[in-house]
Amino acid sequence: MVKDIMTGNKATAYGAMLARAQVVAAYPITPQTTIVERIADLIAEGKMKAKYIMVESEHSAMAATIAASNTGARAFTATSSHGLALMHEVLMWAAGARTPAVLVNVNRAMAPPWSVYADHQDAMAQRDTGVMQFWAENNQEILDSVIIAYKVAENKDILLPAMINQDAFYLSHTSEPVDIPDQELVDQYLPPFETEVKLDVDNPKGFGSFIMPPQYMEFRGHMARSMDKAREVIRKADREWEELTGRSYGGLMDMYRCEDAEFILFGAGTMMSTAKDVVDELRKEGRKVGIARLRVFRPFPVDEVRYLADRVHAIGVLDRTYTFGYGGPLFNEMNSQMYNHGKRPPTKNYIIGVGGRDVRPKHIRGIFDDLEKVSKEGYGEEGEIHWWGLLDGKTPEEEL
Amino acid sequence: MAKLTIPEEELMRAGHMGCLGCGATMAMRYVLKAAGPRTILSIPACCWAVMPGVWPNTCLAVPELYTPFETTGASISGIRAALDVQGQEDVNVIGFAGDGGTADIGIQALSGCADRNDNVLYIMYDNEAYMNTGIQRSGSTPVGAWTTTTPVGKTGAWEKSPKKSVADIMIAHRIPYVATASVAYPEDLIRKVNKALSIKGTKFIQIYSPCPTGWKMDPGLTVKIAREAVSSRAFPLFEVEEGVMTITMKPKKTPLKEYLHMQGRFRHMPRELIEEQEKILDMKWEELLFREECSKNTP
Amino acid sequence: MPQNIDEIPPTPMNTVSSEVVKTGGWRAFKPVCDESRCIKCWICWKYCPDVSIAIGENGPVFDYDHCKGCGICANECPVKCIEMIPENK
Numbered sequence: 001m002v003k004d005i006m007t008g009n010k011a012t013a014y015g016a017m018l019a020r021a022q023v024v025a026a027y028p029i030t031p032q033t034t035i036v037e038r039i040a041d042l043i044a045e046g047k048m049k050a051k052y053i054m055v056e057s058e059h060s061a062m063a064a065t066i067a068a069s070n071t072g073a074r075a076f077t078a079t080s081s082h083g084l085a086l087m088h089e090v091l092m093w094a095a096g097a098r099t100p101a102v103l104v105n106v107n108r109a110m111a112p113p114w115s116v117y118a119d120h121q122d123a124m125a126q127r128d129t130g131v132m133q134f135w136a137e138n139n140q141e142i143l144d145s146v147i148i149a150y151k152v153a154e155n156k157d158i159l160l161p162a163m164i165n166q167d168a169f170y171l172s173h174t175s176e177p178v179d180i181p182d183q184e185l186v187d188q189y190l191p192p193f194e195t196e197v198k199l200d201v202d203n204p205k206g207f208g209s210f211i212m213p214p215q216y217m218e219f220r221g222h223m224a225r226s227m228d229k230a231r232e233v234i235r236k237a238d239r240e241w242e243e244l245t246g247r248s249y250g251g252l253m254d255m256y257r258c259e260d261a262e263f264i265l266f267g268a269g270t271m272m273s274t275a276k277d278v279v280d281e282l283r284k285e286g287r288k289v290g291i292a293r294l295r296v297f298r299p300f301p302v303d304e305v306r307y308l309a310d311r312v313h314a315i316g317v318l319d320r321t322y323t324f325g326y327g328g329p330l331f332n333e334m335n336s337q338m339y340n341h342g343k344r345p346p347t348k349n350y351i352i353g354v355g356g357r358d359v360r361p362k363h364i365r366g367i368f369d370d371l372e373k374v375s376k377e378g379y380g381e382e383g384e385i386h387w388w389g390l391l392d393g394k395t396p397e398e399e400l
Numbered sequence: 401m402a403k404l405t406i407p408e409e410e411l412m413r414a415g416h417m418g419c420l421g422c423g424a425t426m427a428m429r430y431v432l433k434a435a436g437p438r439t440i441l442s443i444p445a446c447c448w449a450v451m452p453g454v455w456p457n458t459c460l461a462v463p464e465l466y467t468p469f470e471t472t473g474a475s476i477s478g479i480r481a482a483l484d485v486q487g488q489e490d491v492n493v494i495g496f497a498g499d500g501g502t503a504d505i506g507i508q509a510l511s512g513c514a515d516r517n518d519n520v521l522y523i524m525y526d527n528e529a530y531m532n533t534g535i536q537r538s539g540s541t542p543v544g545a546w547t548t549t550t551p552v553g554k555t556g557a558w559e560k561s562p563k564k565s566v567a568d569i570m571i572a573h574r575i576p577y578v579a580t581a582s583v584a585y586p587e588d589l590i591r592k593v594n595k596a597l598s599i600k601g602t603k604f605i606q607i608y609s610p611c612p613t614g615w616k617m618d619p620g621l622t623v624k625i626a627r628e629a630v631s632s633r634a635f636p637l638f639e640v641e642e643g644v645m646t647i648t649m650k651p652k653k654t655p656l657k658e659y660l661h662m663q664g665r666f667r668h669m670p671r672e673l674i675e676e677q678e679k680i681l682d683m684k685w686e687e688l689l690f691r692e693e694c695s696k697n698t699p
Numbered sequence: 700m701p702q703n704i705d706e707i708p709p710t711p712m713n714t715v716s717s718e719v720v721k722t723g724g725w726r727a728f729k730p731v732c733d734e735s736r737c738i739k740c741w742i743c744w745k746y747c748p749d750v751s752i753a754i755g756e757n758g759p760v761f762d763y764d765h766c767k768g769c770g771i772c773a774n775e776c777p778v779k780c781i782e783m784i785p786e787n788k
Contacts, residue, residue, distance in 0.1 A: 066475070067474070210454055
């Protein structure tokens with residue numbers, strides 16, 4: 001094991017290299033660019049034995065990735081915000097074609113207004129595609145997740161593509177200490193890619209055929225079942241990784257100090273790292289608080305959410321984007337998982353950090369305070385959704 | 401028994417969903433005869449995506465990947481990379497797309513592929529409209545044609561935009577081999593496919609494929625119309641190898657009117673328009689002859 | 700055709716020959732060859748879009764299970780020994 005200081009983008013490239021990705025097809029977009037640059041370097045230096053297809057758009061990047069995966073090669077791509085949006089049609093195709101490719105997405109705001117900073121809109125808008133989603137909070141997790149994602153995706157019961165999300169600039173361009181696992185260890189964990197969904201001149205098959213209504217639903221049902229099975233496959237893959245490296249990400253949900261917590265915050269990405277530090281401070285002050293960091297969004301950790309719901313007084317849901325329906329995506333999904341289940345503690349949605357706006361410890365502290373107030377006094381005039389720090393002439397100083 | 405002029409082995413089977421007299425099925429049959437069993441096909445949304453039939457049937461004896469409409473150029477690059485990285489460089493990778501999926505929505509991916517010069521063959525079967533979705537015009541629809549989006553009506557709303565020259569676009573990319581071919585001349589078509597597959601890099605062949613349904617013509621006339629397309633200069637047959645152009649068929653010129661009148665899609669064309677188009681086609685033919693002459697001096 | 704979700708593959712894979720589909724049912728006219736005049740040039744076989752002509756001992760053998768009756772063979776035959784006759788239904 002080698003320790004190095006590296007950015008999230010470099011960790012991504014190393015993850016792809018250690019996972020022995022064989023075909024990479026990617027198109028540059030800020031802030032993913034250093035991923036493709038680093039991969040180009042690794043290939044040029046002879047360290048990574050992969051074919052790099054310099055495609056002319058993200059749509060083509062995913063199309064080439066699917067085709068390579070369907071031809072039996074382990075395929076990798078990376079993108080961000082508008083690139084991911086451009087890939088949307090092909091993401092759905094990748095899922096339906098059951099191609100276990102891995103995509104690393106650097107979460108960046110959607111335009112207009114034009115912004116390159118951290119925001120979760122891009123990935124959240126892809127929730128219905130059938131692509132699995134992992135969310136990282138540090139660079140070590142990114143590197144590890146690329147490898148774990150291939151193991152899960154290539155499982156014969158799963159065969160769905162996987163997306164790993166990392167916050168723009170906070171992870172992609174920020175250096176952190178990272179352990180680079182040995183190639184032998186990774187090879188032990190992740191065997192070479194094999195699949196029955198393969199273009200092979202010695203066993204000719206056609207893929208992607210036309211289907212009539214009496215047959216289509218079962219294929220989508222098959223995908224849904226695989227997504228459900230993925231919960232246990234992910235937990236198992238996480239345990240196996242822990243046995244080899246000592247590192248675990250909690251399976252589908254990274255629960256930090258939730259055992260006896262009364263108030264928890266639920267959310268994804270780097271802001272939850274900040275939140276964990278605040279929890280430590282608050283705990284010293286005697287408050288029973290915890291963080292439920294979403295590690296896997298697709299499949300949704302319904303069991304973990306219901307487990308927590310049974311035990312806490314209130315849940316604050318942090319969303320780094322909005323659905324333009326009613327509340328943010330995590331707020332909506334979490335509430336609906338709890339609706340038909342036992343206890344339903346009050347939940348409040350905090351829209352925060354949108355477009356890369358800083359999520360600071362004082363904000364987290366303020367949110368916990370607000371959550372406790374809601375738990376005791378109810379929602380008040382404001383209701384369940386609060387845009388934290390919104391400049392509307394009424395925002396208190398603590399939110400800025 | 402007469403000697404056969406094309407290979408006997410069939411890699412396309414009967415029972416496909418093609419209309420009567422479908423030129424696109426003839427194109428595939430000949431391409432596969434040339435390419436052989438060690439071939440992988442990438443086919444986007446087009447008539448050929450539906451041609452093999454409903455799951456689990458297929459009329460193809462080679463592996464085939466159906467891809468989103470605009471992605472053929474990217475898909476074949478992906479297949480090629482995956483085969484090469486697994487040591488199967490001898491397997492042919494052929495993208496087989498319609499004119500819509502090539503000249504219009506697919507041009508970006510094709511341009512990217514040609515730019516990279518990936519070792520693949522791209523076949524555009526040209527039936528001059530979006531046939532699979534019901535005969536709407538494409539960039540490849542010739543002037544004067546009726547289609548459902550360029551209907552004649554009372555205002556003469558037939559196709560006004562000249563037929564996009566995809567072959568010229570591919571020649572401009574300076575890929576090693578570009579050719580046009582026709583289902584009327586299978587020997588020439590097969591020779592061109594074989595030539596292309598022997599060259600490393602991106603190769604492009606546009607195959608003129610009459611569509612009886614979309615062109616409102618007698619299905620039994622597919623081959624005759626394909627021949628007249630060449631002799632009337634509406635679809636010249638040539639190849640460009642490393643920049644050197646050769647016109648591969650120089651039949652005696654036949655009147656454009658005879659070619660047009662066999663097809664219902666042109667029946668409304670006024671005489672003046674036919675004359676004007678004939679002049680343009682004659683001029684383009686002269687230009688081809690000139691290019692052929694000039695390219696003899698290409699270094 | 701599987702009737703149960705447990706029997707289907709993860710994505711549709713086509714492996715059964717299309718020959719099971721009897722497209723001969725589409726025909727309105729069928730080709731008939733006068734073998735006495737056939738010169739065995741095999742131009743009919745060459746042009747058939749439906750791969751429904753086989754090279755026989757005495758002339759073309761039409762696969763009436765699949766022939767759609769397009770008439771290309773009759774039109775292209777250099778000695779006009781193939782006639783398209785209305786299909787009896």
